[in-house]
Amino acid sequence: MNKLFQAILFEFRAFRVFKIQILISLFVMPLSYMIIILLNTGGNQQMSLYLLSGFVVASLIGTYVSLLGLRVSNLMMPEVLEMYAALPIKIRTVVLSYLATYSFYVLPQIIVASIMIAVVSSSSINWGLFVVNVILTMLTLSGLGMIFGFFFKNYFVAQGVLPLLSWIFLFITPLYYQAESSIIFSINPLNSCVKLLRHSIDLYKGVIIWDYVYLIGLILILSFFVKRRLLSVYLLEKRF
Amino acid sequence: MLEIKEITKVYPNGKKANDSISLKVRSGQIVGLVGPNGAGKTTLIRQILGLLKPTSGSIFIEGKELVRMKENYFGYVPQNPLVFQSHTIRELIQYTVKLKGMTDDRKTKEIIDQLYSIFNIKNWENLYGYQLSGGQLKIVMLVIAICQRPGILILDEPSNMLDILSKKKLWKFLQESKMTVFLSSHDIKEISVLCDYIYFIQGGRIVFSGNKREIPQVNQLPVTLKFKVKEKIPKYLLSHFMIADSKDGLFKIFSKNISEIMTLIDSLQKYSFEYLSLIAPDFDNAIELIMEEFYE
Numbered sequence: 001m002n003k004l005f006q007a008i009l010f011e012f013r014a015f016r017v018f019k020i021q022i023l024i025s026l027f028v029m030p031l032s033y034m035i036i037i038l039l040n041t042g043g044n045q046q047m048s049l050y051l052l053s054g055f056v057v058a059s060l061i062g063t064y065v066s067l068l069g070l071r072v073s074n075l076m077m078p079e080v081l082e083m084y085a086a087l088p089i090k091i092r093t094v095v096l097s098y099l100a101t102y103s104f105y106v107l108p109q110i111i112v113a114s115i116m117i118a119v120v121s122s123s124s125i126n127w128g129l130f131v132v133n134v135i136l137t138m139l140t141l142s143g144l145g146m147i148f149g150f151f152f153k154n155y156f157v158a159q160g161v162l163p164l165l166s167w168i169f170l171f172i173t174p175l176y177y178q179a180e181s182s183i184i185f186s187i188n189p190l191n192s193c194v195k196l197l198r199h200s201i202d203l204y205k206g207v208i209i210w211d212y213v214y215l216i217g218l219i220l221i222l223s224f225f226v227k228r229r230l231l232s233v234y235l236l237e238k239r240f
Numbered sequence: 241m242l243e244i245k246e247i248t249k250v251y252p253n254g255k256k257a258n259d260s261i262s263l264k265v266r267s268g269q270i271v272g273l274v275g276p277n278g279a280g281k282t283t284l285i286r287q288i289l290g291l292l293k294p295t296s297g298s299i300f301i302e303g304k305e306l307v308r309m310k311e312n313y314f315g316y317v318p319q320n321p322l323v324f325q326s327h328t329i330r331e332l333i334q335y336t337v338k339l340k341g342m343t344d345d346r347k348t349k350e351i352i353d354q355l356y357s358i359f360n361i362k363n364w365e366n367l368y369g370y371q372l373s374g375g376q377l378k379i380v381m382l383v384i385a386i387c388q389r390p391g392i393l394i395l396d397e398p399s400n401m402l403d404i405l406s407k408k409k410l411w412k413f414l415q416e417s418k419m420t421v422f423l424s425s426h427d428i429k430e431i432s433v434l435c436d437y438i439y440f441i442q443g444g445r446i447v448f449s450g451n452k453r454e455i456p457q458v459n460q461l462p463v464t465l466k467f468k469v470k471e472k473i474p475k476y477l478l479s480h481f482m483i484a485d486s487k488d489g490l491f492k493i494f495s496k497n498i499s500e501i502m503t504l505i506d507s508l509q510k511y512s513f514e515y516l517s518l519i520a521p522d523f524d525n526a527i528e529l530i531m532e533e534f535y536e
Contacts, residue, residue, distance in 0.1 A: 079322050082316070083322040086384055088336065088340045235291055236291045
């Protein structure tokens with residue numbers, strides 16, 4: 001635990017030299033985007049809530065699929081693994097420290113969006129359920145991000161593919177647009193994530209039990225592969 | 241002690257990088273691994289570190305088979321030093337010591353102080369990783385590896401980016417430290433200065449091994465003679481010698497036979513020596529000859 005704590009502190013320190021980039025890409029740009037979205041709703045309460053819940057999921061996609069995925073992919077490069085082999089720390093501790101750090105960095109966006117939801121909404125919000133659903137979304141996306149990171153061992157390929165994957169997720173999930181249900185939505189786990197979030201803020205009235213089953217099942221499968229990879233000794237061998 | 245028994249590594253593309261390699265690194269020994277590029281040195285090191293799985297064979301540490309990466313056992317300096325770009329050197333060293341749980345360890349502090357003084361690290365300890373030169377990066381990796389006081393220090397080309405002064409300081413430190421070191425290097429001088437025992441790897445196989453005394457004997461005591469004489473010497477005197485260099489009248493001659501070199505020196509005396517140097521047995525030359533002999 002002490003090693004994980006040290007690793008997280010080390011990660012935070014590492015971001016020092018990128019403080020302006022972090023401020024802009026993790027706070028200024030997403031929050032400005034959120035304000036633009038809200039301005040475009042023209043005071044429509046339902047639409048604002050719809051877009052704000054979409055914004056929460058979109059922020060998590062960017063953080064976990066793009067940033068965490070890229071970081072894990074970079075870690076899996078032979079020379080980076082060799083660099084860590086020089087330190088008295090296990091790779092699983094390093095990956096967990098990445099996860100903790102990125103989760104911390106995305107929190108302000110989630111908190112600000114949640115405050116905005118509270119301000120805009122006139123109906124009752126089940127905050128307990130909302131938090132549980134945000135956590136489920138975080139677990140799903142962080143699992144996907146890590147799996148993608150392990151899969152794309154070539155960081156230079158990952159730099160091209162992972163941002164594209166983020167965009168594909170944004171494209172096939174009704175975060176910022178409304179659409180009738182289709183086969184893509186039913187198999188897309190992020191559709192379930194956003195549905196659950198919208199349910200907890202009283203925007204979605206349909207049945208959600210299958211979305212919970214689907215997400216929890218997916219999280220268990222992702223956890224199995226992530227754990228297997230993290231406990232693997234021979235990290236330069238096959239992907240999983 | 242590290243013992244490798246019959247390690248073979250075949251990559252998925254069918255390339256055999258290591259072929260039945262067996263070697264031993266005893267406590268307190270400095271053991272060298274010498275071989276040309278692509279001989280399989282890095283693959284072997286990656287298997288020892290637990291990053292690659294041997295296709296067959298076993299690695300033993302202190303008599304126990306290495307089946308999981310021993311987090312605290314090895315100190316490692318990779319060939320191409322990557323270092324955390326956004327941390328200062330002082331932070332990196334402190335981080336290593338904290339992770340190792342040695343913050344209050346007196347011996348660790350002494351080692352760090354000693355390395356600080358050897359490499360004048362105080363002058364650049366507040367620089368960030370991205371601000372360092374190649375040599376400084378290598379020094380940082382060396383300090384990180386050594387300050388952990390590992391069971392075995394694995395060094396992959398440890399001095400290839402260091403200036404000659406830093407190299408010599410590092411060699412002196414390693415010789416005096418009595419650490420167990422497994423050293424992979426192209427630098428024959430480094431191998432000859434440091435290593436108690438040397439393995440030659442070629443095409444993934446250990447083609448020869450021996451200590452400093454045994455290696456020159458393999459090649460019948462290789463000798464290097466350098467000389468310059470005042471007068472012109474007849475060509476026939478040197479006709480059956482391997483002349484490596486003869487710039488500005490300074491001859492460099494290799495031979496595998498010390499007695500014929502002694503005869504040559506005798507015959508050259510009447511031409512008045514201006515300069516004479518004899519290295520026998522020539523360890524560097526012996527290594528080169530072994531490498532050439534096994535080079536495919």
